Structures are given as C-alpha cells and as structure tokens.
Amino acid sequence: MALRPEHELHGRRRGRNTGLLVVLALFVALIFGMTVVKISNGHMMEGFDHQPRTSLIPAEGDGDAPAGDIPAAEDEEEGQ
Amino acid sequence: MTEANAYEGPVEAQFGDYIALLKPRVMSLVVFTAFVGLWVAPGQMDPFLAFCSILFIAIGGGASGALNMWYDSDIDAVMRRTQDRPVPAGLIGREEALALGIGLSILSVMMLGLAANWFAAGFLAFTIFFYAVVYTIWLKRSTPQNIVIGGAAGAFPPMIGWACVTGGIGIESLLMFALVFFWTPPHFWALALFMRDDYSKAGVPMLTVTNGRRSTRRHIFAYTLVLAPFAIWLGLTSVGGPLYLAVSAVLNALFILGGWRILRRDEVAAEADGYTVEKRYFRFSLYYTFLHFLALLAQGWVGGW
Known part of the structure; x- marks a missing residue:
C-alpha cells in the first residue's frame, strides 16, 4: 500500500x-x-545606470544617435 | 462498504466551466472583429505582437463576460437560455466569477498596453467598464434600450484592433463600430420575439415586454434602415472597395427585406408557424456581420480603392 x-x-x-x-x-x-x-x-533600451556611459551621450548636432567615439567621455568612464 | 473519503458534495467545476464563464461564443465574435480592425488598419505591426494583442482583447472580452455572469446570476437562473451557465448551475461561486473577472480584466489591459500601446489598452479598459458597469449593472435592468447600449460594448473590439496599429481612432474604425452597434438591436430583438417568456420572467425590461411586440417589429425594421447607410459608407472609405461594396449591398438589401417581413407579420401568423420568419432573420443576422467583416478582410487582402 x-x-x-x-x-x-x-x-x-x-x-x-x-x-x-x-x-x-x-x-x-x-x-x-x-x-x-x-x-x-x-530601439536602444539602455537606460542610465548610475554610471556615465559613452553610448548614452548624444553626439553633437544629432540629439538621438549614440556617440561611442568621444574620447573624453571614454576616459571619464575608465577613470571610475 | 463506502469509501471513508468519498466526497458527497456538489459537482465540482472543471476547467471547461471556467472557460464557459468567459463566454467563448461572444469571444469568437470579439476575436474576429478585432482581428479585422487590426488587419485593415494602415501601418505595420509585428505578427507576433498582433497575435498577442488579439489574444488580450479576447481575454478582456472574456473577463467582462465573467463579470456579467457574476452580476446576472439571479436572472440567468430564471431564463431557459442561460440557466446552464456555470454560476446558476452551482458549479462556480459568484465570488469566484467576480475574482476571475477582475483579475483577467487587469491582466488583459496591462498586457495589451505592453504588446500594442496604451491607447488601445485604455480603450479595452473602457470597454470592459462599459459592458460590466454601464450595461450589466446600471442599464440592463432599468431601460428597454438596454440592448442598444450593450451593443456599444460589442462594437468596440474592431476599434481596439484598429487602435493597436494606429494608436488612435479613424473614420473607418468609427464606421466599423457603427456597423456592429446598429446591427445589435435588430439581432437581439428578433431573438426576444421568439424567446417569448424568458425575458419577462426574469424581469429584464426587453422592448417586447415594455413596448409590446408590435412596437418591437417596427423597431427592428427601423434599425435595418439606419444600419444600411453606415455599412455602405464604410465601403467608400480607405478600407472599402468594390468587393466589399457588392457584398454589403446584397446583405443590406436582404436585411431590410427580412426586417420588412417581420414588420408585416402579426403575432397570430408568427405563432401559427412557430416564428419561422423571426428565427430565419436571427440566423441571417449572424451571417450579416460575419460576412461584412469577412468582406473587409478580403478587400484588405486584394487591395481597396
């Protein structure tokens, strides 16, 4: 059983x-x-995550496109 | 010897009874008209998201069906046509129907917002509210125009389907609304003519009970005349075309002819042949909407004007 x-x-x-x-x-x-x-x-779904990221910084003259090639911003992120 | 754990209580609800609570036959009309509204709307939508949107509109329709069964269980128990529904049959408790109705309402609205857009979701929420509160709770038992108002709830799905793609309202979606809206009263009044005692026994102020059967026949004919121009007008918009217009012209001519026949009959003749004309008209009215929307679908497929 x-x-x-x-x-x-x-x-x-x-x-x-x-x-x-x-x-x-x-x-x-x-x-x-x-x-x-x-x-x-x-579209890009990345949001701000308390950390500046180059992909979120708009390029000059274009409000929407992400700017991955701004050296200054990259340096800033690496420094953190 | 009897089993010690044998259960002698009432029959328990099965999965199918919960499905029945969502009024699957009404849902099939909702699915079809919402799909056509979505299909003919100008713009693009991912097929999977379109499928999800139709599904959530259907679930929203089902939720309002459950809320209707929760509130109307007392009159459903009296009417022959509805006494086998799960709540009056004692399979599902009223509270359970209410909980399922509210739960599925919230779920369907949120999910439609995520799948399509929040305008369509708000529209769905309004439709559920309209059917469950304005129609079922407020007006069904208080005015003989109940069917006219209830018809509006049934007419919203093609507009929601349209809103899923466009995010708004257009003249085409308003005319699809008008098509179902003006079709509903003659459809249900024909049913009320041959379901004789049901509504009066339940105390629902159907037109047949409050204004008499002669007046109901006049109303049916009048509505077929009001309906026809809207159906034809839809054929002249961007979603229409020669195919739709041809189908619509034939169907409306037949619908008006049927309404005329109902108008010309008296109760003695109707009773003598067991309401043959009224029953035939009711059956035809089902084909009327189905074929109109099918024609829209086909017209969208082959291209309009």
Missing part, C-alpha cells in the same frame, strides 16, 4: 490543474516571445 493513497479529490481536480498548468506555461511562452520580438525590433 502506498504511504499516501491518492485522495479522490486529487483525481477529480486533475483536469482543472492540468488546464491551469497549460495556461500558465503558455503565458510564460507568450511573455518570452514578446520580449524577444520587442528586443529584436526595438
């Missing part, structure tokens, strides 16, 4: 629990898929 015989309740609820498991798994997959799509289609 099994140590803990399955309660009849568990049998009755199996369908419900399996359904919920499937729904939750699909939800996780959906969130993952949305994340992948957003990151691969999205």
Whole structure:
C-alpha cells in the first residue's frame, strides 16, 4: 500500500490543474516571445545606470544617435 | 462498504466551466472583429505582437463576460437560455466569477498596453467598464434600450484592433463600430420575439415586454434602415472597395427585406408557424456581420480603392 493513497479529490481536480498548468506555461511562452520580438525590433533600451556611459551621450548636432567615439567621455568612464 | 473519503458534495467545476464563464461564443465574435480592425488598419505591426494583442482583447472580452455572469446570476437562473451557465448551475461561486473577472480584466489591459500601446489598452479598459458597469449593472435592468447600449460594448473590439496599429481612432474604425452597434438591436430583438417568456420572467425590461411586440417589429425594421447607410459608407472609405461594396449591398438589401417581413407579420401568423420568419432573420443576422467583416478582410487582402 502506498504511504499516501491518492485522495479522490486529487483525481477529480486533475483536469482543472492540468488546464491551469497549460495556461500558465503558455503565458510564460507568450511573455518570452514578446520580449524577444520587442528586443529584436526595438530601439536602444539602455537606460542610465548610475554610471556615465559613452553610448548614452548624444553626439553633437544629432540629439538621438549614440556617440561611442568621444574620447573624453571614454576616459571619464575608465577613470571610475 | 463506502469509501471513508468519498466526497458527497456538489459537482465540482472543471476547467471547461471556467472557460464557459468567459463566454467563448461572444469571444469568437470579439476575436474576429478585432482581428479585422487590426488587419485593415494602415501601418505595420509585428505578427507576433498582433497575435498577442488579439489574444488580450479576447481575454478582456472574456473577463467582462465573467463579470456579467457574476452580476446576472439571479436572472440567468430564471431564463431557459442561460440557466446552464456555470454560476446558476452551482458549479462556480459568484465570488469566484467576480475574482476571475477582475483579475483577467487587469491582466488583459496591462498586457495589451505592453504588446500594442496604451491607447488601445485604455480603450479595452473602457470597454470592459462599459459592458460590466454601464450595461450589466446600471442599464440592463432599468431601460428597454438596454440592448442598444450593450451593443456599444460589442462594437468596440474592431476599434481596439484598429487602435493597436494606429494608436488612435479613424473614420473607418468609427464606421466599423457603427456597423456592429446598429446591427445589435435588430439581432437581439428578433431573438426576444421568439424567446417569448424568458425575458419577462426574469424581469429584464426587453422592448417586447415594455413596448409590446408590435412596437418591437417596427423597431427592428427601423434599425435595418439606419444600419444600411453606415455599412455602405464604410465601403467608400480607405478600407472599402468594390468587393466589399457588392457584398454589403446584397446583405443590406436582404436585411431590410427580412426586417420588412417581420414588420408585416402579426403575432397570430408568427405563432401559427412557430416564428419561422423571426428565427430565419436571427440566423441571417449572424451571417450579416460575419460576412461584412469577412468582406473587409478580403478587400484588405486584394487591395481597396
């Protein structure tokens, strides 16, 4: 005899629990898929992280494009 | 000998009963019209995000269905058409339906905001509020125009689909709204004509009960006349085209003809043949919206004007 015989309740609820498991798994997959799509289609998602980074400093004359080639800023970051 | 742990309580809800709480048949209409709204809208959307958006609009629709079943469980228990629903059947408690409705409402709105944009999400929140509070709680039991107001909630999904892509409202999406909005009353009043006693037993002020069946027949015909120009007008916008216009012209002619037949009949004749004309009209009204939106979809596929 099994140590803990399955309660009849568990049998009755199996369908419900399996359904919920499937729904939750699909939800996780959906969130993952949305994340992948957003990151691969999205714009730059880097934010300020209490550390000046060259990629976040706008280039002169262009407000949007990141400026990775400003030597002064790079030096500043390395110095920290 | 009986099992010591045998459970003698009431029948327990299965997973399918929770799905039934979300009114899957209404959801299928929501999914279809929202999809068409999204498909014909000008602009680009990632297919996966579009799929997610439709799904969350459907879940929002389901959530308002659950809230409706929570509030209306007393009248659902009286009406033959609805007494097998999970709450009146005793499978799911009222509180559980309320909790599921609120939970899924919040989830669907937040997720639609993340998948599409926050305008569409706000629109979905407004639709759920409109159906659950304005229609179900406030107006359904107090005015014979309940169906007209409830129809607005059912007419929002194509506008939400459109908003997912464009982030706003356009004349095309307003006309898609009008198409469903003016279609709903004749559709439900035809049902009320042959579901005779149900609504009066439940105390819902259906037009058939408050204004009489003669007046209901007049209303049905009048609405088919109001509906037709909006349906045709949609065909003249950027989402329309010759295919849609042809389909719409035929469907509206048939719909008006059906409304005319209903208007010309009296109760004696209707009762004698078991409401054949009314039942046929109700069935046709289902095809009416489906084919209109299908025509929009096809027109979008082949290109419009």
